[in-house]
Amino acid sequence: MSPHAKPKAxxxxxxxxxxxxxxxxxxxxxxxxxVAIDDAASAMGIAVARVDFPYxxxxxxxxxxxxxxxxxxxxxxxxxxSDAGVKADRVFLGxxxxxxxxxxxxxxxxLPAAGxxxxxxxxxxxxxxxxxxxxxxxxxxxxxxxxxxxxxxxxSPAELEAATAGIHAPVTHLWLEGCDHGLRGQDATVAAQxxxxxxxVS
Numbered sequence: 001m002s003p004h005a006k007p008k009a010x011x012x013x014x015x016x017x018x019x020x021x022x023x024x025x026x027x028x029x030x031x032x033x034x035v036a037i038d039d040a041a042s043a044m045g046i047a048v049a050r051v052d053f054p055y056x057x058x059x060x061x062x063x064x065x066x067x068x069x070x071x072x073x074x075x076x077x078x079x080x081x082s083d084a085g086v087k088a089d090r091v092f093l094g095x096x097x098x099x100x101x102x103x104x105x106x107x108x109x110x111l112p113a114a115g116x117x118x119x120x121x122x123x124x125x126x127x128x129x130x131x132x133x134x135x136x137x138x139x140x141x142x143x144x145x146x147x148x149x150x151x152x153x154x155x156s157p158a159e160l161e162a163a164t165a166g167i168h169a170p171v172t173h174l175w176l177e178g179c180d181h182g183l184r185g186q187d188a189t190v191a192a193q194x195x196x197x198x199x200x201v202s
Contacts (some may be wrong), residue, residue, distance in 0.1 A: 017114060017202050018047040018084040019092045020077050022099025024120070025063050028056050033096060033119065033183060036191035041198060046092075047084035051076045053099075063098065066105070073106040077113070088112040092198065094145075097122050097154070097181070101133060104144075108136035115143040115201055117194055120181050123155025123163060137166045144171045145197045147190060149179025172197055 019041050021034045029050040038048045053072050055064045063069065073093065081088050093103035094117030101122055107113050124131045144167060150157055157175055164171045174193050176186055183190060 016045065016086065017090050017092065017198075018049070018080050018086050019117070019198070020073070020080050020094070020103070021048065021050045021117075022073070022093075022095030022103060023050075023052065023056070024095075024097030024099055026061075027096065028052050031096060033187045033190050036187040037117075037119075037194050040191040040195040044195060044199065046198065046202075047080065047086070049076065049080045049083070066102075069098075069102045070106050070109065073103055074111055077106075077111060090114050092117055092202075094118055096120055104140060105136055107142055108139035113142050115145070116140070117145050117147075117197070119147050119190060119194070120152060120183060121146055121148060121155065121160065122181075123160055126153035129159065132163060134163045134166065137163065138168065140167045141169050143169055143201045145174065145194065146171065147174045147176070147193055149176045149181065149183055149186075151178060152181045154181050170201075 021037060023029055023031045023034060029052045034050050038050055041048050053064055053069055077091050077093060081091050089112040091113055092115050093113045094100045096119045100118040104116055104118060107116060123133060146160060146164060161173060176183060179186055
């Protein structure tokens, strides 16, 4: 090489993992806990995308039909994998409440993922413990984090731990003592817990 020739630029190192974050039914991509998780994961070198469902983008309050919600996850996960330069099975999926549940349904339907990050998973409607949203748990085969408050009306610690026993993959439960479904005022703790789990499984 000529002494005056510039060395070739090294190729940009691709991020090893990515994380797709989705909001609960009454929130959007800028929900404070999602922003905190985004900041914590991004600081680890994980490529993060926070997304909204079509009904939110359209200014509607009622969630889209399940098929539309599921397709949104499939499309957004593929877009994130492409943007981050990672394989589909290097993308963590998750979010708060309904958003996380839809991600878990997508994985149960066969969408590749590195794992599921499920904050305040809505196990059942408040006061309706017989209406469990768990029929797909047996088809989930990726590591799962369930992070909830101990006073969550959508599922108690005992209920959630019993239900997740049917998942055929490592399941981690983290509980925020005395917190309800909203986990208000706990953004920093939620983000730190999620980051710690991501570091352990990635």
